[in-house]
Amino acid sequence: MDLLNCIKEAGIVGCGGAGFPTHVKYSGGGVEYLIINGAECEPLLRTDRYIMKHLGERVVSAAEAVQELLGAAQCRIALKKTYTEEIKALEKVLKAKNSRVELAKMDSFYPAGDEQTMVYEVTGRVVPPAGIPLDVGCVVSNVATMLGISDAMEGKPFTEKYLTVTGEVRNPSVLHVPVGTSFEACIALAGGAKKSRYFIVSGGPMMGARMTMEEAKNAVVTKTTSGILVLSEDCAIARKTQISLQHMFNRARSACIQCRYCTDMCPRHLLGHPLKPNLIMRKLAMAGDVSKVLDDRDIQNAALCCECGVCEEFACPMGLQPKRVNQVIKGALRKAGIRYHREESVWAADKNRDGRKIPASRVAVRVGVASWYDLKIDTLKEGTPERVEIPVSMHIGAPSEPVVQAGDRVQAGQLIAKIPEGAMGANIHASISGRVVSVGQRIIIERAG
CATH class of the missing domain: 1.10.1060 (Fumarate Reductase Iron-sulfur Protein; Chain B, domain 2)
Known part of the structure; x- marks a missing residue:
């Protein structure tokens, strides 16, 4: 199977934003620059930095394959020059592979990870208003997306997610959990919340989705979840959210x-x-x-x-x-x-x-999150929940169509929802093995006994 179809079948979507189906993004043509976004500009998040430091070989291998797929003349991994350990790790990989991929070292500013800002920083080209990077010959993909593509190249679909859990938790960590894992389970993996009442931000503090403790009880990890911030219930972010x-x-x-x-x-x-x-x-x-x-x-x-x-x-x-x-x-x-x-x-x-x-x-x-800004997070914790709730819509485009029914037995990696005929979307696969409990806006699977 060629790489583009491999990406499509695996259900890869952009991990750094709204979840644009990657196989669609790579079908546009006319690419001069492939830019791999490793800036992770939101304060507190450490997911991409962990991936670059510890899984850089897989990121670079996928980037090389995508560069060849797109016919891009240049491929650059863009990250902040302050990411010294990540730069050292990637440079070691690039040297060992004698790779044509280069590093683009950016200033540490916000929002360095915005793709239009990044295109200008890396190439000097301005994406036109309401345009996309492809308008100036660029494609931007997140480092976590490259990791997903690396898995897809080995026949593994997108079923697991790396994310940061930090803030008012006992052990701020990077987690590796199945898609559909509850936020509550993720917080527990990070040692649990320090406070009995808290406020949640899904993503970074500047652009992340904000939710009360009660709303967070129904939240689950999706393909685009980059982090879970546990904050005080009376923090500045929470107070602003409450303004009508x-x-x-x-x-x-x-x-x-x-x-x-x-x-x-x-x-x-x-x-x-x-x-x-x-x-x-x-x-x-x-x-x-x-x-x-x-x-x-x-x-x-x-x-x-x-x-x-x-x-x-x-x-x-x-x-x-x-x-x-x-x-x-x-x-x-x-x-x-x-x-x-x-x-x-x-x-x-x-x-x-x-x-x-x-x-x-x-x-x-x-x-209001300076307390955790300089926190060093380099601990990975694996999650193995007994139950996952996988949304059929966690990407840009049409919701995926379930191909399983309540009562079905599924294996991890099995297709459970497909792209609707003639629509833009992404395939979805079971993230754990078990029995399908219900099918609706979420496909709920409980682990086999």
């Missing part, structure tokens, strides 16, 4: 001082994109209702927001939430069927961009 939409809009109307910091520090604006959060805040304040301003060009530019959180967590001196405002506008634009139309232009990065890069350590302080 109406109160947020009221504060935006009354307190925005038009300082422009949200715009001047916006990573997309610094790449030359016409995104200006301060104008969005002002026009929304004047209109008082999102639905009244959807035809406004500045409002429509909210579609360009990458939701990194720099504007509200770092830039705004008034404690406002431009990112959340942009999220609301983006939802309203989708509901109204208004798609972003890019004007023809030559896009160039702002000349002040380098001076406005935000050190990752300062981001950690602002968001």
